[in-house]
Amino acid sequence: MYNREGTVVKISPRLEANSKESYYRLEVVASDLQTVAKSSELDNMEHRLHHLESKVNQDVGKTPDIMSELKSHVESFKRKLESVEHLSWIGLFKDDGEQHLAKFTPKPKTPQLSVQEERQQVRRKFLNISSLQVTEDVRELLKTPTFDNWQWEEAEMLVLLQVMYTSLDFLSALNIELEVLQNFLFEVYCHYNNIPFHNFQHCFCVTQMMYGLIWLTDLRNKLGRTDLFIMLTSALCHDLDHPGYNNVYQINAQTDLALRYNDISPLENHHCAIAFGILAKPECNILKNLSSEQYKHIRGGMIKYFSVFSICCVSVLHLLSHELLSLLSLGRCILATDMARHNEILNKFKSIQSVFDFTNKDHKEVLMKIMVKVSDISNEARPMAVAEPWLDCLLQEFFHQSDTEKQKGLPVSPFMDRDKVSKPSSQTNFIRFVLLPLFSELTKLFPCLEQHILEPVRRALEYYSDMEKASKDEEATTKP
Known part of the structure; x- marks a missing residue:
């Protein structure tokens, strides 16, 4: 995210709201959309749900609770894919005097890779990002039960585990x-x-x-x-x-x-x-x-x-x-x-x-x-x-x-x-x-x-x- 002057800023709840005088520009630097359902597949699922709901309504006259719950889950999942499918990289920054986003290379989906090769990819990424500074917001959230594990990749979780060991002073003690x-x-x-x-x-x-x-x-x-x-x-x-x-x-x-x-x-x-x-x-x-x-x-x-x-x-x-x-x-x-x-x-x-x-x-x-x-x-x-x-x-x-x-x-x-x-x-x-x-x-x-x-x-x-x-x-x- 950049401010009006083109300077990279940290994404945080404390940022001032957008306005005509002061606005932000977003640049996508990482995505991994191959790992999730395609939009067409979700649309097809929604169509089938609507068809089933119509048939049930014709037969019994009302939508059962289980059908409403299923629709809610599908809609929630679709919103998640469209908005925050893969934003965990936001929490990691380089510490080089001027903070800027670390541009991670998405893990390629190559089925022919062996388990060992996939693990080595995780290792390389872990070591590459292990020196990055984890933001204070993420560090604080890591100390609470509200932390959302589903937003983090394996290499990123290894970085966060490293943070736990270092912040508790285990390395020096x-x-x-x-x-x-x-x-x-x-x-x-x-x-x-x-x-x-x-x-x-x-x-x-x-x-x-x-x-x-x-x-x-x-x-x-x-x-x-x-x-x-x-x-x-x-x-x-x-x-x-x-x-x-x-x-x-x-x-x-x-x-x-x-x-x-x-x-x-x-x-x-x-x-x-x-x-x-x-x-x-x-x-x-x-x-x-x-x-x-x-x-x-x-x-x-x-x-x-x-x-x-x-x-x-x-x-x-x-x-x-x-x-x-x-x-x-x-x-x-x-x-x-x-x-x-x-x-x-x-x-x-x-x-x-x-x-x-x-x-x-x-x-x-x-x-x-x-x-x-x-x-x-x-x-x-x-x-x-x-x-x-x-x-x-x-x-x-x-x-x-x-x-x-x-x-x-x-x-x-x-x-x-x-x-x-x-x-x-x-x-x-x-x-x-x-x-x-x-x-x-x-x-x-x-x-x-x-x-x-x-x-x-x-x-x-x-x-x-x-x-x-x-x-x-x-x-x-x-x-x-």
Whole structure:
């Protein structure tokens, strides 16, 4: 964007409005429209919707709620494509005395490229833009749960992760070389698979939420840099090489992972092993300049908090599928153990609320576990436009697993069966029995979080409850 004098200006909400005397000129420097639906395809979809709506109106005399909702989604998506399809580059500027927009080369869509070649393209772009200055507006937004992950490319997300590590002073406090950090972040990116939910973008969201909570609760002045590093790095690595099939599937299918870890949290053990495998590479070892005691503390902390991610997943299993747990009722069953630890951690956190002491090692440890749990399952604390697509991605992954279970004759996970699970019903119980109790307890210690994470979750419960009621009302009216 240029002002009337032809000088490049930063796009910001604080810019003065256009006028005849003072106006701006826009120049498009980057686009990636090949990655989205073509306008003609959207027009065709709209035409088909209008035709279907007319036929329904003729048959029943009114437009069903589901049809209105579908039209709204299509119109919203089209507006987004036409206005802000790819504007994330706005947030990055070179720091060379005179700010100007970095002109990024769009990632070419070349299907013949191998996965390795595509990753190298991301690496080159990441390194090319890593020295650019991220604007203060973006830095501040990065500290909040309202951050929209859908507007950022993979290379840009790597830059923002670099910002998180540098702004929390990890490089100076832990003597981390910038080049080594960049190698580490890129290797982490390479070890996330291209699956609907547990992918690199999910990893970024969990890490960004942890980063935001650290700032919102002022943990920078309440915990040491090493503890903050453990929390952020655990979030970053928590789903490394996730195959898209959960622990229950691994155990029932007797996969290599389940056999390797004796059915004990196979995925979480695998994620942790991959993380330390990356750190074992000299060019990626961000811990190489630490003392042996510091390394042992960080390794022990990360292993401990990886087990907490397992608890997050199991808590959902417990609430949505009692039948599944009954299939796994052996005394040493990991699911039962994990669920008991989930209750133990939450109850312990409740018990220390009134006397919480940041100088107490046990108190801090419980808080860090709670922060890890909250970050991992925090999508519903985000704006609905950001959160709802994540639910669609999760259900897609769930349904794929249950389809595979049916094909292989394995026990079918009830909460993943596309024939039994609806979008609203999958969320109402999850929000009511998992998110609200957990988020409420954290908010008691940090009242400032009520507006940032608790209120959005309450609104999400109302949203999905209304959707569930509307769906049941529609079923009732259509029954003969």
